[in-house]
Amino acid sequence: MTPELIRKFALRYVLYILLLSILSPLLFTVFFAKGISVMGRLFETNTPAITRSFELSKESAHPLNARITIINSSLLNPDGSGPERHLDFDALGVFWSPCAFMMSLFLASPFPWKRRFLYILVGIPLMLCASYLQVRFLIWDESSYIGLVWISPEWRELVTVLRGISNYTVDCTLGISIWLSAIRGYGQPS
Amino acid sequence: MSKSSSKKRKRERARARCSQRTVKVTKIAKANYRAPREKVILWWRQKFPGILVGLKFMGLSAVIYAVFSLIFHNALQDCLSGLIVMTGNSLIHVLGDNSLRDGTTIFSYRFAVNVAAECTGAETLCIFMAAVLMTPVTRRKRMVGILLGALTLIAINTLRVTCLYLTGAHYPSLFPLLHEKIWPIVMTPMAFLVFLGWLMTTLPAPPERVPYQA
Numbered sequence: 365m366t367p368e369l370i371r372k373f374a375l376r377y378v379l380y381i382l383l384l385s386i387l388s389p390l391l392f393t394v395f396f397a398k399g400i401s402v403m404g405r406l407f408e409t410n411t412p413a414i415t416r417s418f419e420l421s422k423e424s425a426h427p428l429n430a431r432i433t434i435i436n437s438s439l440l441n442p443d444g445s446g447p448e449r450h451l452d453f454d455a456l457g458v459f460w461s462p463c464a465f466m467m468s469l470f471l472a473s474p475f476p477w478k479r480r481f482l483y484i485l486v487g488i489p490l491m492l493c494a495s496y497l498q499v500r501f502l503i504w505d506e507s508s509y510i511g512l513v514w515i516s517p518e519w520r521e522l523v524t525v526l527r528g529i530s531n532y533t534v535d536c537t538l539g540i541s542i543w544l545s546a547i548r549g550y551g552q553p554s
Numbered sequence: 555m556s557k558s559s560s561k562k563r564k565r566e567r568a569r570a571r572c573s574q575r576t577v578k579v580t581k582i583a584k585a586n587y588r589a590p591r592e593k594v595i596l597w598w599r600q601k602f603p604g605i606l607v608g609l610k611f612m613g614l615s616a617v618i619y620a621v622f623s624l625i626f627h628n629a630l631q632d633c634l635s636g637l638i639v640m641t642g643n644s645l646i647h648v649l650g651d652n653s654l655r656d657g658t659t660i661f662s663y664r665f666a667v668n669v670a671a672e673c674t675g676a677e678t679l680c681i682f683m684a685a686v687l688m689t690p691v692t693r694r695k696r697m698v699g700i701l702l703g704a705l706t707l708i709a710i711n712t713l714r715v716t717c718l719y720l721t722g723a724h725y726p727s728l729f730p731l732l733h734e735k736i737w738p739i740v741m742t743p744m745a746f747l748v749f750l751g752w753l754m755t756t757l758p759a760p761p762e763r764v765p766y767q768a
Binding site: 366373377464533535540542545547548 | 607624681734738743747
């Protein structure tokens, strides 16, 4: 690894991150919103005990802002009113940005193109799985506020810290870790 | 008599050879013996050489982040926010805009920005620190790298806050786009780029190629 190689990598990386993170969501907002709507069905449930719904924002300025509504049916009043919990998040930030970050790392790496695409093909499902698990964890945490899950005060603090760590890991470090695994494994004798 | 004695000698020699071989085999076996845990680690390293490095980085950065958020949270937040607000406000004055600061807020009659805990850039610092700590260089170089890198990242974050304040004050319609979409995407890669910059200065220069002389 030489400084020249790192400089070239950094330049390519900046180019790809700009293309992927800034331009592609602006160009593919409609397409991405459809994909997220399909994915959102995974979070929906309608059982006698819990009702969970997923919807994207109707505002044209923020079409990718998502909301998951969690309702504990046993706490509802006869007229249908009662406590409910909302989990608001930016679908673009949760599902797309970490993937774009990882993709730009692989695209900028000095691998043959075939291998770059292979790593991206393996990496994207991993990233999406991690994002899905992160949202599942957030739903579980939010459910505890309306009596669907019981968390003791001592555990509450730990869950809050874990929430921060999971957000940080999925948003920032998972992409780098997958890339590191690939780049360190590449060219090593197996 | 002589026949039986020669047979005995032969047997003894054969036994001695056999015992010598056994000792040799035992020595080799002892040298090659690995505990089951060690075997698993070796197998894992041979099969998936990179995954351990990736997991190590993820674990190390998560630990640093947990330590930051649990132990140093309040002190670090106050210190970083204060520093960013102070330098950001000075920068805004240099750029010709009048603003005031109060605690973690920069404000004027036009607009106000509050540097909350999430806006201090502690996450990017954690990524950078984990990356530097994992690089195989001397401790001194690591310490210098962490110090200079942290200062650079704080400077970049100050620029971000200044840019957001000026955008909010002069082009309010662009503020949500910059605050929610563009800057969050820029900050994490920025930590990575600062790390690459540090790596370029730390790595030894490649040896010059000596032309072949016949």
